[in-house]
Structure formats: C-alpha cells, structure tokens
Amino acid sequence: MKAKGNVKRYTQKAMIARVVRECDMLWRLQILGRANGHCEICGAPGPQDLRDSKWIIIAACHINSRGIWSTRWNLRNGLAGCSDCHNEKTIIEWLQTTDPDRYEWIMEQRRIQVPDRDLDLQEILRTLRDAA
Numbered sequence: 001m002k003a004k005g006n007v008k009r010y011t012q013k014a015m016i017a018r019v020v021r022e023c024d025m026l027w028r029l030q031i032l033g034r035a036n037g038h039c040e041i042c043g044a045p046g047p048q049d050l051r052d053s054k055w056i057i058i059a060a061c062h063i064n065s066r067g068i069w070s071t072r073w074n075l076r077n078g079l080a081g082c083s084d085c086h087n088e089k090t091i092i093e094w095l096q097t098t099d100p101d102r103y104e105w106i107m108e109q110r111r112i113q114v115p116d117r118d119l120d121l122q123e124i125l126r127t128l129r130d131a132a
C-alpha cells in the first residue's frame, strides 16, 4: 500500500513538472515572438548582435519573479530584454514610463498573490497552447 502511494505521488509530481516546463517554454516563445526577438527596452536586435565586443542575449524576462506563480505565465508579466536591461530597476522604470496601466497591474498582482493550490495548471497550459 505504501509503495503504491509513493508511486502515485511521484507520478503526480513528474506530471506537474512536465506541465510547468511546457508552460515555461510556451510563455518564453510567445514573449520573444511578440517582441520579434528584440529587446523591448533598448531595442537591441537580437542574439547575433555584438555590443561593446560582447554578444547580446535576448531573454524572456519575468517582471514579477517566476516565484509568483499567479503571474508566472501571464503574458502581461513578460517582456523581451537583453542582458543589459534584464534587471529589476531598468524594467520597472521602463514599465512606469511606457505602460503605467500595466505597471499598476503588476504591483496589484504582487499584493494579492494567489496561493499555488488555487492555480489550474491544465487551464493555463490550454490558454498558452491556444495563444501559440
């Protein structure tokens, strides 16, 4: 009986990890695709570009950290940013200037933080797949 319970728990954990990975990948692709691979803050064109003799890497940045699960896969919580712009201060200043409504939404989400157990991962995955 005990072993069966452990297997079930392990299987559930593995399934959740797989869904989380797929959601992360879909979210990342949509953030980068929406920005056409450019840094949305400074306009750096992409990973093939050299600046000050170093390669620019464009990443899908979370505005609220990935640890805040309620906004982890929300497209409003992401932007494409180069390695120079990918820091909290730069991102928050950019957001306040270019999109104050979104900034307010981000701050509100930080305050309300939905508990992990209330998230419907399958629903989030369906939404991300539909948007892809």
Ligand SMILES: [Zn+2]
Binding pocket: 039, 040, 041, 042, 043, 044, 081, 082, 083, 084, 085, 086
């Ligand atoms: Zn940049």
